[in-house]
Structure formats: structure tokens, C-alpha cells
Amino acid sequence: MIRRLAALAAVSALTAAFSFANAPAASAEGDLSPVMVVLDSSGSMTARDAGGSGTRMDAAKRAVTSMVAGLPDQAQVGLTIYGAGTGSSGSEKAAGCKDVRVVQPVATVNKPVLTRAVSAAKASGYTPIGHSLRVAAAQLPKEGQRSIVLVSDGEDTCAPPQPCEVAKELHKQGVDLHVHAIGFRVDAKARAQLACIAQNTGGTYHDASDADSLLGVLGRVTERALRHYEPTGKPITGTADPFTAPTMTPGQYLDTLNAEEERFYSAELKTGDTAYFAATAVFPRGNPRDIEVVDLKITGPDGADCYESQRELNTRAKDGGSLTTVLSWNGTVAGSSKPKGCSVPGKYTFRVTRDARGGGADRVPVELQLRVEPPVTGSTGEQTQTSLVTFAQPPAGAVRPVRGGGSFNEATTLDGSGRYGETIYYGEELFYRVKLDWGQGLAYRVTFAGRPDGATTNIRTGLFSPVRAEIKFDTTAYTGTTQILPSSGKPIATPRAVYLNRNANNSDFRKASVDGWYYIIAKLGVASGDAPAGGVPVTIDVAVAGDKVAGPEYGASTGETPSIPTPSASSEPTPSGSTTNEAGGQGGDDKVQPVADESSSSLPWIVGGAVLVLALAIVAAALIIRSRKSSALQPANGPGYGGPGQNGSGYNGPGYNGPAANGPGQNGPGQGWS
Incomplete structure (x- = not known):
């Protein structure tokens, strides 16, 4: 009995260790990037506002x-005002060009203090835009996503320093420092200067022609600045030499890569281990090139070629966002039949290559995530699933307000089944997460509310596994009418999560072979031309089905060479003679294929007992080119939900700028669901 209890304790510890390794990086839900607002209080602001009082x-x-x-109460926002402390006479120019005052440092927002400071400001002086940008930037953290929102009604009257040169100077401090500029009734010369500031920092420029448009644009731009993708992780520096690559243990790391660069990282894998390695590159808005590639390749101990690589492409990198490529490796799992030299325990090396030969940003942050799953030595849990979960009835109940995060790390928790709603702004991609225990599955849909004055753009949603592998996505055009994704009328869904799903013929089922946080992403593209102020209300209907069950019983990894076991009755291997790859399943309805490296081996994937979640995870605010199409979901019980279906608008559509729309949500009543 004592031995049995000790064994159970060891299994529990191993299970907990794997679960911990699969947990997202520690951060507050919906963390917001710091923003400094810079307000023009120069003498020209005393002019009458056209069309208003x-x-x-x-x-x-x-x-x-x-x-x-x-x-939001947790926002980190500061306020800087220029031009309010002097007059605009010639004798006051020297003092006026230094007249930049930090009214409120960047900190958790104090609304009464900020409101009083704004109310007390008086327009009277010069326009030291260049100097104000330096002062504002000095108030922000030195790293991480951070933004300046600049409001001005004219060009700089104090140069030097020239504002565009200051913008270039700020860009050198990091590609994740952005300046968003708003021109309030500006002429062509001032507009060009403000746009130059935005372009050189990966920010955005917006015109505001009157008081009403300024109110809408300022709120939208600030909101958007708060929700940037925030890269996180333990600092690491990959090497150019695979034999000197730093060794990673399970966790999340952060490096930076140049436009054309490859870096190497290594991990010690024991017999029976399955490694999940993900690389997420984060691009600044205004990235010089649309097409970016992240490529992964693995080599075995002593440099053995394992003939396995994966790559993903982002074709809208100019819009900013991110791109994730995922590679899993089960070479030391018994029965994997990997190439000689790649089926033994030892140090494996992952190569990460960024390719932006058209002139991408010099350096971008890259999140690296390593998760290692130990072998199962006891029960594998429930059998492989053969159906997806779905909505039993149309969703019902009140819509709970949420605020999506800007990245995987900051994804906001959706507390199980229910209806959730918020406003999404043009050019935003928002992240949410839902916890699935063993035996539970997820189905969801996203409704983008109709806006008669809404701008034309694309909308997109995707569901990602705990290892950042994209399970399913859908995309279509948004023209201001109500749109539901998926447009097929069926939910994006998983089977119930069980360990043996990795043996399924369908690749989407294989990706639901781990428990943990599953990620829902909703994206509203950059608007085509001008759009009204505000955003588009979205509603996310979520169903979590199934009861929690016992999961696999993990054992300890060893340093021994694996032996080939006799197949057990509990496993469901691919039929004899069949082959499959990690992203394009053999059999089933899903025929998707990855964008594969041409040098990849044509060796078959052996799925008996292997962890097959080699997937292509995309977190980009841009649309992604794939050599696959969004296929129809497998039939599920229960009625589909309505809404006009519309074919996708394609992946290579042009990018657009412009403020977003505002309008009522569509949170109508419905029936109960399970």
C-alpha cells in the first residue's frame, strides 16, 4: 500500500508539472500597454471650432x-501638455519651445486628477512637437509595447528638433514604441508632418475635422493603443551556431530577430518525451514589408538531420500583429520510427528563422515556448473521440461584458459556457481563453453587430490549443451588416479533450489531445477608407460540454533508448498502409495541409501513441496565406445557428486605415443551451 501511495504521489507530481509547463505566462488578465497622451495647448487652439460652439x-x-x-480602471495612462505655460510672442519663443509639462505621469489611471488637469489647461503658446515626443517617451517604460497618442492642430513651430527625426530616434529605442497622431483640422503641411511621425514609429495617423470626430477618434486610438500585443518571456539569446545553442527548460522565453536571421536553441529530451516548440514573432504596425515568414527546423543529438521543419507566412505584416509557427517532436516516444539519430534521448536543437527579405523591421520580439510532455506509463484515459461538441440550443441569457487581451499572454478568461460581449475596434485582434479539463470540449461562435455606417474590411476568428496550434479558423468580409463566424452556420468546436485524440485520423481532433487553456481570437481588419468613430460590438457565444474525467497517468522520462511496445487494445492507430502528416489528416473530413518546407522529408507520420499536434498557429492581426482552406466542420448534433453566411474575402486583400465605427450591440434574447 505504501508503494502504491508513493507511486500515485509521483504520478500526481508529474501531471502537475506538465500542467504547470502548459500554463500561460503569468500576467494579469487583459493587461494593457502604457500610453502617454500628448495634448496641443498652443495658441492656434484658441481658434473657433468650425461647426461647433x-x-x-x-x-x-x-x-x-x-x-x-x-x-478601464487598470489602464496605465499619463498626460503631457505643451504650449500652455507661455504666450506666443517672439520674445517668449525660447521659453515656449521648452514648454512641455507632464501633468500626470504614466501610472494606473486617476480619472479625477486627469479631468481636472485637462479642464485647467489654457491654449496660449508655441508648438514644440519634437521636444514633447522626447519628454513623453522618457515617461514610458524602456521596453515592452508602449504608445504615445499625439493630438495637434498644426505643425511644429520650434524645430529643431524636427519631429520626423525625433520619430526615427524613438524608433531606434525599440520597434514596440509607437506614436499615434491625430491631426485636428490641420492643413496639408501639418498632416504630412504628423503622418511622418506615425509612419516612422509604426503608429497610425488620423484626421479629425471637428469636435465630434475628434471625440470619437481620440477614444478609439487610445483604446487601440492600450491593447497591443505584449511580448513576454524570460530573456534568452539564441546563437548562430547550433552546437553552442542555449539550453531551454520548459517555459516561455523572449528573444529578438533581425529581418533575415536564424537562431538556434536546444532542449534535453529523454526517452518518451514529446516536445512542443512554438515561436511567435511580433511585428510593429507599419512593418516595412507585408510578407513575413517564421520557419522552424529540428536536428537531433550531434547534429543529426531529423528531416522535419514547419513554416508559416503572414501576408499583412504591415498591419502589425504576430505570426506563430509550431513544431512538435515525439522522436523518443516508443514506436515513433523517426530517422536514425533522431529517436534517441539527448540534446535536440531547434532552428528559428525569420525571413523578411523585402525589408522588414530590423529587429522584432520573438516569444519562444517549450513544453515537454512525459510518457504515459499507466492509463491513457478515455478512448479517441469521434464527434465534435456543439450547441444543444441557441445561446440565451444576458451578455456578460468582457475586455479582451492583446496577446496569448494577456488573454481574458471566459468563465465557461455563456455569452460574452464587448467592442472591437478596426485593426484589433483580441484574445480570450477557456479552460478545458480532460473530458471537456468547446464550441463557440462570434457575432459582429451590424453598423449601417460600418467600413468595409475583413473579420476573422480562430481557435488555438494550449500549445498555440490553430485548430480551426474562419474569415469573411464585413461591410456593416451583421456577420456571424463561422459563416457555415456551424460552431467552431473541438471534440472532448482526451489523450488518445492524438491517434485520430482528423488533424483537428489530434490538436485536442491536451487539457488546459484553449484560446479564442476575434479580429476586425483595418478599415477600408474612413470609418465612423467608435467600434463594432461583438458577442461570443461559448459552450463547454462534458464532465471532467481522469486523464492520462504520466510516468517519468528516462535516458534510455526506447523499445517498440506491442500495440495495446486501447490505442487506435492509423490503418495499416495509411500515412498522415501533422496538419493534414488521413481520413475524416479535414483535408487541410500545412505550408511545408520543400526540403521536408516525405517519410510517413506514425501516429500510434505519438503526440501529433504539429500545427500552424497564427496570431496575426493580418490575414495569413496558407496552402489550405477552412474546411467544413464535421456534422454535429443539434441545429446550426443562423445568420447570413458569406464567402471569405480572400487572404491578399489590401490593408486600410481609418477610424472605426460605433453603434448598438445586438444582444438579443435566445433560448437555453447546454
Whole structure:
């Protein structure tokens, strides 16, 4: 009995260790990037606001006050004002060109203080834009996603320093520092100067022609700046030489890569281990090139070629966002039949290559995630699943407000089955997560509310596994009418998560072979032309089905060479003579294929007992080119849900700029569901 208890304790510890390794990086849900707002209080702001009552300064105060009122309580926001401390006479120029005052440092927002400071500001002086950008940047953290939102009604009157040169200077401090500029009733010369600032920092430029448009644009731009992708991880520096690559243990790391660069990282794998390695490159808005590639390749101990690589392409990298490529390796699992030299325990090396030969940003952050699953030595749990979960009835109940995060690391938790809603802004991609225990599955849909004045763009949603492997996605055009994704009328769904799903013929089922956080992503593309202020309400209907069951009983990894076991009755291997690959399943309805490296081996994938979740995870705000199409979901019990279906708008559509739309949500009543 004592031995049995000790064995059970060891299994529990191993299971906990694997679960911990699969947990997302520690961060507060919906963490927001710090933002410094820079407000023009120069003498020109005393001019009357066309079409409205009061001056431009009055309009700016109303816009900033409204923006502050709408900020989330956890927002990290500061306020800098220039031009309010001197006059605009020639004798005051020297002092006026230094007149930049930090009214509120970047910190957890104090709405009363900010509101009083804005109310007290008086327009009177010069326009030191270049100097104000330096002051604002100095108030922000030195690394991580951070933004400046600049509001000005004219060009710099104090240069040098020239604002565009300052923007280039700021860009050298890191590709994740962005300046978003708003031109309030500006002429062509001032517009060109402000746009130059935005372009050189990967930010955005917007025109505001009157008080109402300024109010909408300022709120939207600030909201968007708060929700950037925030790369996180333990710092690591890959090497150019695979034999000196740093050794990684399970966890998340952060490196940076140049436009054309390859780096090497290594991991010690024992007999029976399955490794999941993901690389997520994060691109700045305004990236110089649309097409970016992230390629992964693995080599075995002593440099043995394992003939396995995976790559993904992002064709809208200019819009910013991210790109993830995932590679799994089960070479030391018994029965894997990997190439000679790649089926033994030892140090394996992962090569990460970024290819942006058209002139991508010099360096971009790259999140590296290593997860190692030990072998199963006891029960494997339930049998391989053969059906997807679905909605039993149309969703019902009140819509719970949520606020999506800007990355996998900051994904906001959706607390099981229910309806969730918020506003998404043009150019945003929002991340949510749902916890699935062993035996549980997930189905969901996303409704983008109709806006008669909505701008034309694309919408997209995707479901990702705990190892960042994309399970399913759908995309279509949004033209201001209500759109539901998936447009097929069936939910994006998983089977119930069980260990033996990795033996399934369908690749989407294989990706649901681990428990943990599953990620839902909703994206509204950059608008085609101008769009009204505000955003598009979205509703996410979620069903979590199935009861928690016992999972696999993990054992300890060893350093021994694996032996080939006799197949057990509990496994469901691919039929004799069949072959499959990790992203394009043999059999089933899913015929998707990965964008594979031409040098990849044509050796068959052996699925008996292997962890087959080699997937192509895309987190980009841009659309992704694939050599696969979104296939129809397997039939599921229960009625589909309605809504106009519309074919996708393609992957190579042009990118657009412009403010987003505002309007009522469509949170209508429905029936109960399970």
C-alpha cells in the first residue's frame, strides 16, 4: 500500500508539472500597454471650432475628458501638455519651445486628477512637437509595447528638433514604441508632418475635422493603443551556431530577430518525451514589408538531420500583429520510427528563422515556448473521440461584458459556457481563453453587430490549443451588416479533450489531445477608407460540454533508448498502409495541409501513441496565406445557428486605415443551451 501511495504521489507530481509547463505566462488578465497622451495647448487652439460652439481647445478638452471617462480602471495612462505655460510672442519663443509639462505621469489611471488637469489647461503658446515626443517617451517604460497618442492642430513651430527625426530616434529605442497622431483640422503641411511621425514609429495617423470626430477618434486610438500585443518571456539569446545553442527548460522565453536571421536553441529530451516548440514573432504596425515568414527546423543529438521543419507566412505584416509557427517532436516516444539519430534521448536543437527579405523591421520580439510532455506509463484515459461538441440550443441569457487581451499572454478568461460581449475596434485582434479539463470540449461562435455606417474590411476568428496550434479558423468580409463566424452556420468546436485524440485520423481532433487553456481570437481588419468613430460590438457565444474525467497517468522520462511496445487494445492507430502528416489528416473530413518546407522529408507520420499536434498557429492581426482552406466542420448534433453566411474575402486583400465605427450591440434574447 505504501508503494502504491508513493507511486500515485509521483504520478500526481508529474501531471502537475506538465500542467504547470502548459500554463500561460503569468500576467494579469487583459493587461494593457502604457500610453502617454500628448495634448496641443498652443495658441492656434484658441481658434473657433468650425461647426461647433467654442474653440478648438474646448473641443479637445471635451474629447480628452470623454476618453478619460471611458478608460478601464487598470489602464496605465499619463498626460503631457505643451504650449500652455507661455504666450506666443517672439520674445517668449525660447521659453515656449521648452514648454512641455507632464501633468500626470504614466501610472494606473486617476480619472479625477486627469479631468481636472485637462479642464485647467489654457491654449496660449508655441508648438514644440519634437521636444514633447522626447519628454513623453522618457515617461514610458524602456521596453515592452508602449504608445504615445499625439493630438495637434498644426505643425511644429520650434524645430529643431524636427519631429520626423525625433520619430526615427524613438524608433531606434525599440520597434514596440509607437506614436499615434491625430491631426485636428490641420492643413496639408501639418498632416504630412504628423503622418511622418506615425509612419516612422509604426503608429497610425488620423484626421479629425471637428469636435465630434475628434471625440470619437481620440477614444478609439487610445483604446487601440492600450491593447497591443505584449511580448513576454524570460530573456534568452539564441546563437548562430547550433552546437553552442542555449539550453531551454520548459517555459516561455523572449528573444529578438533581425529581418533575415536564424537562431538556434536546444532542449534535453529523454526517452518518451514529446516536445512542443512554438515561436511567435511580433511585428510593429507599419512593418516595412507585408510578407513575413517564421520557419522552424529540428536536428537531433550531434547534429543529426531529423528531416522535419514547419513554416508559416503572414501576408499583412504591415498591419502589425504576430505570426506563430509550431513544431512538435515525439522522436523518443516508443514506436515513433523517426530517422536514425533522431529517436534517441539527448540534446535536440531547434532552428528559428525569420525571413523578411523585402525589408522588414530590423529587429522584432520573438516569444519562444517549450513544453515537454512525459510518457504515459499507466492509463491513457478515455478512448479517441469521434464527434465534435456543439450547441444543444441557441445561446440565451444576458451578455456578460468582457475586455479582451492583446496577446496569448494577456488573454481574458471566459468563465465557461455563456455569452460574452464587448467592442472591437478596426485593426484589433483580441484574445480570450477557456479552460478545458480532460473530458471537456468547446464550441463557440462570434457575432459582429451590424453598423449601417460600418467600413468595409475583413473579420476573422480562430481557435488555438494550449500549445498555440490553430485548430480551426474562419474569415469573411464585413461591410456593416451583421456577420456571424463561422459563416457555415456551424460552431467552431473541438471534440472532448482526451489523450488518445492524438491517434485520430482528423488533424483537428489530434490538436485536442491536451487539457488546459484553449484560446479564442476575434479580429476586425483595418478599415477600408474612413470609418465612423467608435467600434463594432461583438458577442461570443461559448459552450463547454462534458464532465471532467481522469486523464492520462504520466510516468517519468528516462535516458534510455526506447523499445517498440506491442500495440495495446486501447490505442487506435492509423490503418495499416495509411500515412498522415501533422496538419493534414488521413481520413475524416479535414483535408487541410500545412505550408511545408520543400526540403521536408516525405517519410510517413506514425501516429500510434505519438503526440501529433504539429500545427500552424497564427496570431496575426493580418490575414495569413496558407496552402489550405477552412474546411467544413464535421456534422454535429443539434441545429446550426443562423445568420447570413458569406464567402471569405480572400487572404491578399489590401490593408486600410481609418477610424472605426460605433453603434448598438445586438444582444438579443435566445433560448437555453447546454
